[in-house]
Amino acid sequence: MFAKDWRAERRARHAVATLVLFAVTTLVVASLALGPIGATPGERSDVAAALLWILLLFAAAAGLPRAFVHEEESHTATALRLAARPSAVFAGKLAWVTSLLCLLEAIAAPLALALFDLELAHPARFAAALAAGGVGLAAATTLLDAIVAQGRGATTLFAALAFPLLVPLAVLAVAATRSAIGGGEGAEAVLQLVLYDGSIVVAGFLLFPVVWNP
Amino acid sequence: MGGPTWVTAVNLVIWTGIFLYLLRLERRVNDLERDR
Amino acid sequence: MRRLAAWLLWLWMAAVIVAAFHWAPLAKDFLGQSSRILFFHVPMAWVSFVAFMTAGVASLRFLAGRRDARRDRSAAAAIEIGLVFALLATVTGAIWARIMWNSWWNWDPRQASIVVAMLFYAAYLALRTAITDREARARLCAAYATLGLIVAPFFYFVLPRLGFSLHPDAVINLRGKVDVEPKMLTVLVASSAGFTALFFWVHRLRTRLADAEERLLEGVE
DSSP, X not given: OHHHHHHHHHHTTHHHHHHHHHHHHHHHHHHHHHTTTXXXXXXXXXXXXXXXXXXXXXXXXXXXXXXXXXXXXXXXXXXXXXXXXXXXXXXXXXXXHHHHHHHHHHHHHHHHHHHTXXXXXXXXXXXXXXXHHHHXXXXXXXHHHXXXXXXXXXXXXXXXXXXXXXXXXXXXXXXXXXXXXXXSSOHHHHHHHHHXXXXXXXXXXXXXXXXXXX | OOHHHHHHHHHHHHHHHHHXXXXXXXXXXXXXXXXX | XXXXXXXXXXXXXXXXXHHHHHTSOOOTTSOTTXXXXXXXXXXXXXXXXXXXXXXXXXXXXXXXXXXXXXXHHHHXXXXXXXXXXXXHHHHHHHHHHHHHHSOSOOOOHHHHHHHHXXXXXXXXXXXXXXXXXXXXXXXXXXXXXXXXXXXXXXXXXXXXXXXXXXXXXXXXXXXXXXXXXHHXXXXXXHHHHHHHHHHHHHHHHHHHHHHHHHHHHHHHO
16 A cells, blocks of 8 residues: 555655745745844744644645545545455555655754754654654544545545644644753653544544445 | 622523523424424 | 423522522632633533533444434534534633633633634534535544544643643633632532533434434435
């Protein structure tokens, strides 16, 4: 499943390229704008963390090709339903979205740190926040994507569904990331992030079969 | 205007209104179910 | 609901109203009579949570057991009512915020959390209108509401605390430990119980109405 999507993506590479371009541009612009103001390290880490997650949110919610909607529209969905177990389908899609987000994170995060002239106070926490947040983001969007694929007005509906679910995730992720860059107690934010993500991933695996099969 | 007393009275009126409405709704639903 | 039980509920809530304004003492740090709002604001928020949990349980039972359409209707009804209570809670909260801190809205973590919860369940209703196929609609909405079962406790109990702990410079929220006075606690609990009973009554009515509508439609077909 995972391999299949990667192969498909290679043909539509522009989506990834666009995302990277968008990420770089946003980060550059923001850091340029903040430069002259001479923001304190604390403020810079706030902005960097928030910006990073806004980028990732955008990527997950709008930038990535709407995998399931595409499948339903191109009617490959029926073939998929026959060929694979639901959990395999979900796992495959999840892995694909996660890997895309990880790629984006790998590019955007170091860039953000560099452009905003920041040093990591807690590297491990930083990695954990990015990983946990990324997986949670991927799981939520994949599940919602599957739900929305069977209705009308896919894009707007997806936005309506995604926002409430992703806001807490973003808040937690930004909090955890911010504390990882700037220092300070944020260990519990990471824990809560992992918990929130964990529940979504688990819920995703449990609910996907229901969503997928009539 | 006796503050708390007045507010209490207004709330009681509102609550009683809602309550009576619900009672009427209950009766209508009962009728609906009986007709089927 | 039996007539006697209904009138008992009336009496109960009437007593709560009277007690809220004449028996319970005023909270120390609050402006004038404003702490009275507490006795209505908190139970409403609580009931909205109960409503969403009810919907979640009904949806879970729908998915896990017989795909009984009645459970789907019950879930939808619960969410509609839950949204109403959540909205009321938000409004009463805003009124209170205005009295206390002279600002209707400042994205205080608790305000923000309840808004997120409302958006989540409003999206449920949007989902309901977006899917035309009856079976798919019930199934997908049930999945969503079951997701809510996991996520809503987070919105109601974790998110407010989190935001608060990480932004100590936010508007000081004194609502943390208000119920120190036993009399206040009594009225608060009594009010919550009354509102909860009220919810279940209204929910029952709404579900029966939906069932009757459905029967009517089937009769036409």
